[in-house]
Amino acid sequence: MNASRPDLVPDASLERDDMEALQREIAAAAAFEDDLEFDPAVLGDPLAASSSADDPPIVAGVDQSFLTNDAGDQDRALSAVVAMQGGEVIERVHAVTPLEIPYIPGLLSFREGAPILDALEELSVDPDLCLFDGSGRIHFRQAGIATHMGVVLDVPSIGVAKSLLCGSPREDVENLPEGRRVGIEANSRVDVADGTLLGYAVQTRQYDSPNRYINPLYVSPGHRVGPETAADVALALSTSYKLPEPVRLADSYADEAKRGLGE
DNA sequence: GCGACAG
DNA sequence: ATCTTGTCGC
Structure with missing residues (x-):
């Protein structure tokens, strides 16, 4: 799959201010509501x-893994894509791309965006939905990596993060029962009216009983998906593990492919 | 100045 | 993200 909006592709050589300006453009172009070409209910209901x-x-x-050079610096990203259909893996591709800039909170797509787009170009099938590791609308300028990639490719997308970048949970998210979701709303650190629903803390898995618990996932719309559907999809695809299956498999494939380069 | 901060 | 064995608990 290729970029529908090459003009919005993340450019790591931009000044910080220009990166942020581009993110505001991305957010303005994004649709934080359902605009899918399939019924998301089929993902959870056979x-x-x-x-x-x-x-x-x-x-x-x-998902990505990172490669280190002789000096010990992370100089390349290995971006991995796993495509699934009806619960089966139908294609896996990956690409290794040089990294231009370090990780900066809020600017993740300028570090990992190019590697991701490189990997997705290798994909022969075209996805109806893409899940990314990181935030979507839960972002200072409502333009996390899932939103950026979704808008550039014009594909429905969802951000799946393991920790919260910004925004406020509407309730305590400690030790939630499996299947529960708690809204994440905008606060003063986010470029939108306070109280705006940005996404959900989603408890995809939870231990049955005792003295330990699993943290929730922070799921938010990337593009062309609403917050409710984003949470529904995350729950429907997290059948055996905390992470939705396509993301979990991309995660392990990124490591597997990296190891295949070494030894 | 202080605190917060996806991967 | 990444460096990594054993270990606690069901």
Whole structure:
């Protein structure tokens, strides 16, 4: 798949102010509501899937691992994509791309965006939905990596983060029961009216009982997906583990492919 | 100045 | 993100 908006591709050589300006543009171009070409209910309901006349939707998970040079610096990213359809992996691709800038909170897409786009170019199928490791709308300028990639590619996208970048949970998110979600709303650190719903803390898995618990995922709309659907999808795809299956598999594939380069 | 900060 | 064995608990 290729960029629909090459003009919005993240450019790591920009000044910080220009990066932030581009993010405001991304946010303005983003749709934080459902605009999918399939019924997201089929992702969790095999009955709905089998009764549908269409092929099941293709969902891609994307994640990165990093390669170090002789000096010990992270100089390249290995971006991995796992495409799934009806619960089966149908394609895996990856690309190794030089890194231009370090990790800066709020500017992640300028570090990892190019590697991700390189990997997605290798994909022969075209996904109906992409899941990224990181935030979507839960971002200072409402333009996390899932939103940036979604807008550039014009593909429905969702951000799946393991920790919260900004915003405020509407309730305590400690030790939530499996299946529960708690809204994350904008606060003064976010470029939108206070109280705006940015996404959800989603408890995809939880221990049955005792003295330890799993932290929730922070799920937010990237592009063309609303917050409710984003949370529904995360729950539907997190069948065996905390992470949605396409993301979990991309995560391990990123490590597997990296190891395949070494030894 | 202080605190917060995806991967 | 990454460096990494054993270990606690069901």
